[in-house]
Amino acid sequence: MSFSDNKLTVGSPAELVTAVPYLLGFRPDDGSIVVVASRQRRIVFAARADLPAPSAPASQLLHLADHLVSVVQRQQPITDVMIVGYGDAGHVDPALHLLDEALTTGGMTCRDLVRVSGTRIFNLTCDDPACCLPEGTPFDPTTSLVAVRATAAGLVALPDRAAVATRFAPVDGAARDRMRAATARALTRLGPVRAAGSRAIDKAGVQAVRDALRQHDGGKLLTDDEVAWLTLLLQHIAVRDRAVELTQPHDGHVTFWAEVTRRAEEPLVAAPAAVLAVTAWRCGDGALAGMAADRALEVDPECRLADLMLQALQAGVPPTVFDQATPTDPGTE
Structure with a gap:
């Protein structure tokens, strides 16, 4: 989805995770990956895709990465990209790293690489335990100003895709x-x-x-x-x-x-x-x-x-x- 009027600004992984359901219109299920493109810290595009099953051939994940990179490249000009994956580390983390590499190869900067599991955020681009706990950082989207700004902008986050x-x-x-x-x-x-x-x-x-x-x-x-x-x-x-x-x-x-x-x-x-x-x-x-x-x-x-x-x-x-x-x-x- 494109956002020509640049409705939201995010400054941290927690704010990014809070914003994603409003950008998509629903909360992604586990096994989802979301690519968010921004221009000067303002979100201008978001796209979601289902990850291949863990047992799927590696070629499926490579094909998905190539497709998402081509989609993001069409949104130029953008200044950086953020990626959010949902689910278990074994399923999601390899996909996040692969997509990060594909975006970098495509000439784009990936600012945040984040996995969401339940109510915890795992930041794959930060290994400082002072800000990003190894066991995941708890977050509560209901207390975020991003949720307030998104609601004020007329954005709605339904509980899941089926609700749409x-x-x-x-x-x-x-x-x-x-x-x-x-x-x-x-x-x-x-x-x-x-x-x-x-x-x-x-x-x-x-x-x-x-x-x-x-x-x-x-x-x-x-x-x-x-x-x-x-x-x-x-x-x-x-x-x-x-x-x-x-x-x-x-x-x-x-x-x-x-x-x-x-x-x-x-x-x-x-x-x-x-x-x-x-x-x-x-x-x-x-x-x-x-x-x-x-x-x-x-x-x-x-x-x-x-x-x-x-x-x-x-x-x-x-x-x-x-x-x-x-x-x-x-x-x-």
Whole structure:
């Protein structure tokens, strides 16, 4: 994830460890490795990956290191890199050292090399027992000013990665029954518009997106009929792409598209999920972006937007490329 507005500054391994869950949006599980890039002590990028199993061939770890180095190199200019691993020493420490060597070979400076086990931090770059205990240094993230600054900046740390997916989990029960009925009504409504041709659909779709975003920005929840109408029109690629352009990169619009994805009927989920993925990516939430893109492809394996989104995430492409490639829309409201 990229952070173009440089939200957080860290000055110690404990502060770094406290910041990571806020940067990712969730606390990494054991077996994770996180690379954090900074510019003049201000964090501008963070990426997480699963370590290969301890019994995996060494080539898998080498491949992971090469990939992470290439991703970090795309974030230039950066001044230094910090690496945090989670889990037991036997599994994590060799990976930390290997990645450190790979980054150094790639011309980057690794400032901190840290392993987290439970509530203890092990600093692999410091052997001074006066500041870094051999048995690990206890830390309490709840007492850190970093947590306060992260919360003030609007960052959220969920307990684990699975909790991220709950943001756009499908509604069920009575809510699902209502959406099913609303979608049936929207299909009837769509008939005359479809008969009028693709331009009529595009016009209706863009208007539906504008109206829906305006209502959300005004604090009004969309009705089931409004959501159903929107999700049907989003099935047209031109409407979906305009929805991407009209959506702004802020948490409110992430919440909006997560809600539309939750309420959409299963066959219609791919389009709003793909828009959610792009919006989350533009906000620096790589975890949510990746999960939303996966959800879109689960429903529609041919969803090109979701596929491109996953490729961008895998390559570590910064969200700033979106604004550079997207023309300003004078009609955006």
